[in-house]
């Protein structure tokens with residue numbers, strides 16, 4: 196495997212990791228707020244905060260890792276994305292900042308403050324929407340390079356069916372992934388009332404997810420026919436993804452094996468995400484940056500890969516420790532610790 | 533005086549974010565070590581006062597960490613959003629420590645989460661204390677890695693430049709560039725100093741306002757001792773930084789010291805003003821001291837600003853930044869020493885109000901010194917963003933919306949600062965130490981009267 200392929204694969208894995216953990220987190224914030232205003236908070240909010248409290252910072256690092264790594268492996272992305280994403284990027288930063296800090300304020304400081312929870316819930320849906328702009332513009336047609344540098348074409352972006360379908364997909368996926376996870380977590384905690392409630396959410400959000408995926412595909416065929424063509428050639432990958440979707444929903448209806456149901460969700464997104472990523476190549480930003488044109492020099496690439504492997508050796512045991520303490524420690528989940 | 537063009541706005545936005553971030557970053561680097569020390573003393577002496585101290589510091593720390601993390605994420609993204617050309621160029625050479633920093637963050641975040649939620653989980657408290665070690669190390673590594681990046685901007689190394697194209701990159705050499713050792717040493721020690729001074733100020737204020745009991749006195753003694761030790765280290769590191777500048781970045785030292793002509797036995801100019809002919813007035817002159825500061829030799833030759841081309845000279849107002857930083861450094865050193873002497877000799881009681889007010893002022897002053905130090909270091913690098921290779925003008929974004937983003941981020945930081953203050957106040961006001969002590973360690977609270985006598 197060439198360095199650039201290793202690099203992009205590693206980054207894509209981390210973006211996938213962020214997609215999963217952040218969706219759980221973002222969606223949970225929304226559900227917590229929703230439960231609060233529909234006066235169901237006594238049922239699920241305890242559960243949500245026990246899971247979220249120890250991990251939100253780790254979630255954020257996944258994101259930092261992705262964008263720092265992207266600029267490291269592909270310095271050209273700093274120039275093109277940096278120039279064009281000033282506004283959407285800044286909005287995303289502001290939302291992330293509001294969310295992270297208000298979460299801390301709410302959970303360590305003034306408990307159950309509705310205003311804080313509103314910030315926390317609303318930003319959870321807006322962040323995926325603003326971050327998805329980066330993926331949208333990577334398809335090409337939304338930026339132009341002039342003598343005065345690269346500029347984003349806001350008119351194109353805001354009037355494009357593709358960009359809106361991506362936003363829609365991002366939001367519903369967040370709610371779907373999160374609800375599916377909370378079902379599993381409630382089942383582990385053996386919390387029946389919470390389980391019934393989040394299960395309702397999970398089933399409700401499953402059909403919009405699959406519909407949004409289809410519309411995004413159709414919009415892609417308009418926006419970037421070549422990418423669409425490459426995706427069609429990888430039809431089997433997307434097929435596997437749909438199969439896992441059906442398995443997840445089936446298990447959810449059965450009311451058993453919630454753990455497996457959530458694993459099926461993870462595979463559903465894994466295949467869809469890697470299918471999307473693989474068909475996106477060779478472009479990182481169509482048509483300005485390709486995998487080979489954008490990659491950094493060899494010595495940096497080697498150094499980054501070495502550091503990455505060393506970092507994983509440090510990270511994986513620590514993550515396992517964290518998960519055993521908070522996610523898989525039955526007493527903790529049940530609220531006994 | 534200056535126009536609000538894109539470059540100026542970009543610099544203002546970056547400065548604002550960094551000046552805000554560094555408050556929380558300095559606390560994030562320094563407070564874990566104080567927590568760890570307090571918890572350790574608590575375990576060794578079996579003194580719940582120290583354990584409670586560690587617990588309460590940790591609780592406040594969660595809030596500042598949260599703001600540190602989100603503002604750090606902001607500056608991380610802003611580096612690409614506001615300085616795209618710089619990151620494109622520098623990314624080729626200095627991406628390694630930036631990437632390593634994310635692992636340090638991961639490491640710190642994981643263990644911080646574990647530390648926060650496991651106070652009462654272990655039978656033997658030493659296991660809980662062990663969890664603080666990775667947090668201390670993680671914070672130190674974060675500071676180390678990011679500071680190497682900043683060092684690289686000051687003294688780029690580890691690559692060749694041919695016709696604007698970067699070749700023969702050596703990432704390790706770039707990371708361990710000439711500025712790295714002194715800069716890292718000074719940044720870490722000064723963060724420790726700042727954190728210790730802030731915690732000391734908090735203890736002093738409690739004693740002043742509420743006549744705090746044994747708990748606050750122990751807190752004060754621990755934090756002032758730490759302030760003293762870290763102030764010595766910071767001064768040594770600062771001296772080494774000045775020697776580094778004389779060697780590698782003489783124009784920054786010359787601008788900071790108002791040293792215009794190259795000469796032997798150079799005087800140190802302290803404070804003062806400049807008249808319209810750029811002549812120094814009203815200053816205190818310490819004979820030959822600049823030569824000593826720069827080379828450890830009263831007769832050494834120190835390069836003056838005249839040798840730097842006019843359009844590559846940093847602004848002269850950074851002189852005040854340097855002087856204020858150094859003054860605060862000596863203030864903290866002197867005051868903490870005085871306090872410890874009084875404590876030992878017991879000629880004066882330790883709740884001498886005059887000294888306590890001095891310590892209370894030391895916290896905010898230390899934070900100001902950190903800010904002044906950074907402004908001196910960063911503005912002293914002007915007009916370069918990557919010294920000798922790229923000016924700030926070449927590095928800045930050409931997007932026309934930077935001004936709006938400045939307003940947006942100004943509002944954000946105002947909200948974050950307000951929230952942070954409100955929550956911290958509430959947290960400690962509704963739950964004073966005495967109450968918590970009684971609640972958690974009833975047997976100690978009952979014997980509190982003995983401590984007081």
Ligand code: HDD
Nearest residue numbers: 715718719722767770771773774858861901902905906909
């Ligand atoms: C509590 C904070 C604090 C205190 C008391 C001091 N400093 Fe400092 N100083 C810093 C906090 C700081 C800093 C924030 O850490 C800086 C900014 C950039 C850097 O490398 O460190 C810095 C920069 C800095 C530089 C520029 C380094 C460079 O640009 O590479 C010099 C020469 C000194 N300091 C020297 C001193 C001296 C001689 C001090 C005497 C006691 C001193 N500092 C006290």
Ligand code: HEM
Nearest residue numbers: 255256557560561597600601604605607608637674675678
């Ligand atoms: C341009 C310069 C800087 C950038 C790009 C930057 C980047 C970041 C980022 C991305 C984070 C969030 C990490 C997370 O998600 O957990 C962060 C937090 C942090 N930064 Fe900065 N940083 C900068 C300057 C500094 C400096 C100079 C220091 C130290 C002296 C520092 C110390 C820290 C610490 C300790 C944290 C963690 C917050 C905490 O745990 O308290 N940063 N920084």
Ligand code: HEM
Nearest residue numbers: 543546547550551554615678681682906907910911917924
């Ligand atoms: C966290 C501690 C830091 C603080 C408080 C700080 C402070 C500042 C300030 C005040 C400026 C404005 C200079 C001016 O307007 O003339 C500035 C500029 C800048 N700094 Fe730093 N700096 C820090 C660390 C870093 C680090 C570690 C990096 C590199 C990764 C960095 C990158 C920059 C950039 C890109 C600029 C804009 C160019 C310029 O105006 O010089 N800074 N910083």
